[in-house]
Amino acid sequence: MRITRSYIVAMVVFGVAAFLPLILSKYYLHIAILVLLWAFLAVAWNILGGYGGQHSLGNGLFMGIGAYGAAYLVLTWNISPWLSMGIFFVVAGVVGAFVGYLTFRYGLKGAYFALVTIALTEAAVYVTANWTALGANNGLSLPIATSNNFAMLQFTSETGYFYVILVLALLIVLFTIWLASRRFGYRLVSVRENEDAAEALGVGTMSTKMWAIVLSAALTAVGGVFYVVLFSYVNPRSVFGEAVSVQILLYAIVGGLGTVWGPVVGAAILVPIAEIVRGSSLGQQFQGAYLLTYGVILVLTMLFMPNGIVGLAKSIRRRLGRGTSENPPAGVGPKQLKAESPEQDGVAP
Amino acid sequence: MTFSRDVILQAIASGVMVGAIFALISVGLTLIWGVMKIINFAQGEFLMIGLYLTYFLVTRANINPYVSMLITTPALFIIGIAIFRITIRPILKDAPMNQIMLTLGLSLMLQNLALMFFKADVLRIQTPGQTVFLHFGPVVLSLPEVIAFFGSIIATLALYFYLQRTDMGRSVRAASQSPTAATLMGIDVRFTYLFAFGVGSATLGVASALLLPTYYTSPTVGLFLGLIMFVVVVLGGMGNFLGAFIGGMIIGLTENLGAAILPGSLSRVLTFGVFILVLLFKPQGVLSRRRS
Numbered sequence: 062m063r064i065t066r067s068y069i070v071a072m073v074v075f076g077v078a079a080f081l082p083l084i085l086s087k088y089y090l091h092i093a094i095l096v097l098l099w100a101f102l103a104v105a106w107n108i109l110g111g112y113g114g115q116h117s118l119g120n121g122l123f124m125g126i127g128a129y130g131a132a133y134l135v136l137t138w139n140i141s142p143w144l145s146m147g148i149f150f151v152v153a154g155v156v157g158a159f160v161g162y163l164t165f166r167y168g169l170k171g172a173y174f175a176l177v178t179i180a181l182t183e184a185a186v187y188v189t190a191n192w193t194a195l196g197a198n199n200g201l202s203l204p205i206a207t208s209n210n211f212a213m214l215q216f217t218s219e220t221g222y223f224y225v226i227l228v229l230a231l232l233i234v235l236f237t238i239w240l241a242s243r244r245f246g247y248r249l250v251s252v253r254e255n256e257d258a259a260e261a262l263g264v265g266t267m268s269t270k271m272w273a274i275v276l277s278a279a280l281t282a283v284g285g286v287f288y289v290v291l292f293s294y295v296n297p298r299s300v301f302g303e304a305v306s307v308q309i310l311l312y313a314i315v316g317g318l319g320t321v322w323g324p325v326v327g328a329a330i331l332v333p334i335a336e337i338v339r340g341s342s343l344g345q346q347f348q349g350a351y352l353l354t355y356g357v358i359l360v361l362t363m364l365f366m367p368n369g370i371v372g373l374a375k376s377i378r379r380r381l382g383r384g385t386s387e388n389p390p391a392g393v394g395p396k397q398l399k400a401e402s403p404e405q406d407g408v409a410p
Numbered sequence: 411m412t413f414s415r416d417v418i419l420q421a422i423a424s425g426v427m428v429g430a431i432f433a434l435i436s437v438g439l440t441l442i443w444g445v446m447k448i449i450n451f452a453q454g455e456f457l458m459i460g461l462y463l464t465y466f467l468v469t470r471a472n473i474n475p476y477v478s479m480l481i482t483t484p485a486l487f488i489i490g491i492a493i494f495r496i497t498i499r500p501i502l503k504d505a506p507m508n509q510i511m512l513t514l515g516l517s518l519m520l521q522n523l524a525l526m527f528f529k530a531d532v533l534r535i536q537t538p539g540q541t542v543f544l545h546f547g548p549v550v551l552s553l554p555e556v557i558a559f560f561g562s563i564i565a566t567l568a569l570y571f572y573l574q575r576t577d578m579g580r581s582v583r584a585a586s587q588s589p590t591a592a593t594l595m596g597i598d599v600r601f602t603y604l605f606a607f608g609v610g611s612a613t614l615g616v617a618s619a620l621l622l623p624t625y626y627t628s629p630t631v632g633l634f635l636g637l638i639m640f641v642v643v644v645l646g647g648m649g650n651f652l653g654a655f656i657g658g659m660i661i662g663l664t665e666n667l668g669a670a671i672l673p674g675s676l677s678r679v680l681t682f683g684v685f686i687l688v689l690l691f692k693p694q695g696v697l698s699r700r701r702s
Contacts, residue, residue, distance in 0.1 A: 116507050116511070118514070171506050172447075173648075176640045177644070179637070179640065180640060180682055181686070183682065184678070184683070184686075187675050187682070190675060191673075191674050191676045191679070307514060307518060310511075314511060347525060347526050349521070349522035349629075352521070353522035353523060356516065356517070356521075359511060359512070359514065359518065360515035363504075363508050363512035363515065364497065364512070367504060367505075367508050
C-alpha cells in the first residue's frame with residue numbers, strides 16, 4: 062500500500078510540475094529544466110551512494126560518457142540522441158562494472174572508493190583533452206536547433222526540453238521507488254549498514270554493489286545525453302571536472318541520502334540558489350561564487366544536518382508523534398538514528 | 411621526439427627529484443588517515459595556501475623561499491588545527507563518509523576563495539638559484555630541484571623519526587592503533603588528534619617552500635596536487651610512510667618518463683593508468699597496512 066501511495070505521490074508532484082511552462086518565463090523555465098536534470102543525476106547517484114552507501118566522487122565520468130558519446134554520434138553519423146540514451150546506458154553500465162570490479166573486488170569501500178572514482182574521472186579529463194576526434198580541449202559543439210525535431214531531441218523553445226526531462230525525472234523517481242521496495246533495495250541498504258552482517262546473512266554483497274554501480278552509471282549517462290542536447294556543448298572540464306561530480310552528490314546529500322525525494326528536494330533548492338548567486342553582483346565578478354556557496358552549504362550540512370532536508374523533516378515529523386509505524390525509511394542508518402536523539406544539537410533547524 | 415638514452419636518463423633523474431617532493435606532500439595525508447581514519451580532501455588546498463603564503467613572503471617581504479619555511483610551517487600548523495577544531499572535530503564520531511564530504515566542502519570553499527582573492531593567474535617566483543644548473547654526466551638538474559629533493563627526504567625522515575622516537579610521536583602512533591587503549595595509558599587522544607592534524611598540515615608548509623621555486627601556484631593547483639597525493643597514498647598503502655615514499659617515486663617517474671615520450675598532457679593519463687594497473691594487479695599496494 063505504501064508503495065502504491067509513493068507512486069501516486071510522484072505522479073501527482075510531476076503532474077503538477079507539468080503546468081510550469083504555462084506560468085514560468087523563459088529564464089525560470091530554464092532553471093526548472095536544470096533542477097530536473099540535476100535531480101535526475103542526483104537520483105541516479107543516490108542508488109549507489111545513498112542506498113548502497115558507496116559515495117562515488119566521479120559520477121561525472123558516466124555523465125561525460127553519455128554527453129561525449131551522444132555529441133559524437135550526432136556530429137558524425139547524425140544518430141538520434143534518443144538512440145544514444147540506449148547505447149550509452151549500456152556503455153556506461155559496462156564502464157561502471159569495470160570501476161566496480163576494480164574497487165569492490167578488494168573490498169575497497171568508503172574512502173578508497175571515493176578516491177578511485179575521483180582519480181578515474183580526472184584521468185578522463187586528460188584522455189578527452191588529448192583526443193582529437195572528441196575535439197580535444199575545445200570539446201564538441203552541436204548545431205543550434207533551427208526547428209523542433211522530436212526525433213533528434215531538438216527544440217527551439219525551452220518547453221520541449223522541459224517536458225523531456227520532466228518525463229525522464231519522473232521515470233527515474235518511479236524506478237527508485239520500485240527498486241527500493243524490491244529485495245534488491247533491501248540488500249543494498251543492508252550492505253550500507255553492515256556489510257559483514259549482510260554477507261553472513263547470505264546477501265551477495267559483491268553482486269549487489271556491482272548491480273548498483275552498473276545501474277547508477279547507466280542512468281547517469283542518460284542524464285549526460287540530455288545535458289549535451291540541452292547545452293549543445295561539452296568539453297572535458299564541463300563533465301569530468303571535479304565540480305560536476307561534487308554537485309551531483311551535493312544535491313543528494315543536502316536533500317537526504319537514501320531517500321527517494323532527497324535528491325529531488327536538494328536539486329530543487331540548491332540549483333536555484335546557484336543561479337541566484339551567479340546572477341548577483343558577486344557572481345558577475347567571479348565565476349566560482351556559486352561553488353563557494355556550495356562548499357559552505359556542504360560543510361554546514363555535514364555539521365548541523367547530516368541527514369539532509371528530507372531526513373530532518375522525517376525526524377521532526379516523528380518527534381511530533383505524527384509518524385506512522387511504517388518501516389524506517391531506507392535513509393535511516395546508524396548515523397541518522399544518532400542525529401535524531403534530542404540531545405544532538407545538530408537537528409535544531 | 412627522440413627516445414635517446416640521455417632523454418630517458420634525464421627524465422628518470424627529474425622523476426626521482428619530483429618523486430621525493432610528491433612523497434613529502436603525501437605524508438601529511440597518510441598521517442592523518444593513519445591516525446584518525448579521515449581522508450582530508452582539502453589537503454591539496456592546504457598546500458595551495460602554503461604556496462600562496464610562500465609566494466607573498468617571497469615577492470612582498472623579500473624573504474628567501476627556503477627561509478620562508480620558518481613562517482609557512484607554523485602558519486600551516488595553526489591553520490590546520492584551527493580548521494580541525496572548528497569543522498572536523500565536532501563530527502569525528504560521525505560516519506566516515508560525512509567527514510569526507512565535509513573536507514570536500516572545505517576544499518571547494520578554499521579553492522573558490524582563492525579564485526576570488528587571487529584571480530585565476532598562475533604565479534611563479536624568481537630565485538637566484540633557478541639559473542644554477544648542476545651537471546651529472548648527461549643529466550642536468552636545476553639547483554631548486556636538487557634542494558627540493560634533499561629537503562623533502564630530510565623532512566620526511568625527520569617526521570618519521572619524530573613519530574618513532576619521541577613521546578609525542580609515540581602517543582600519536584598509540585592513538586592511531588587503539589584510541590581506547592591509548593586513553594587508558596593516559597594519552598590525551600583528543601589533543602593527539604589535534605596535534606596530528608596540525609603536523610599533517612604543517613608538512614605542507616615545508617613542502618610549499620621547497621616546491622614553489624620549481625613550480626607555480628594558482629587557485630586550482632591543489633586540485634591536481636591533491637589528486638597526486640591521493641594516488642600516491644593509495645599506491646603506497648594508506649597510512650604507510652614508506653609506502654608514501656615509494657608511491658611518490660612511482661608517480662614522479664611516471665609523470666616525467668611520460669612527459670618525455672608522450673605528447674601533450676597525455677603523461678597525466680599514464681599516471682592514472684599506472685594507478686589503475688596497480689589496482690588491478692598489485693592490490694596489496696592499495697590495502698591499508700598499519701604502520702608497525
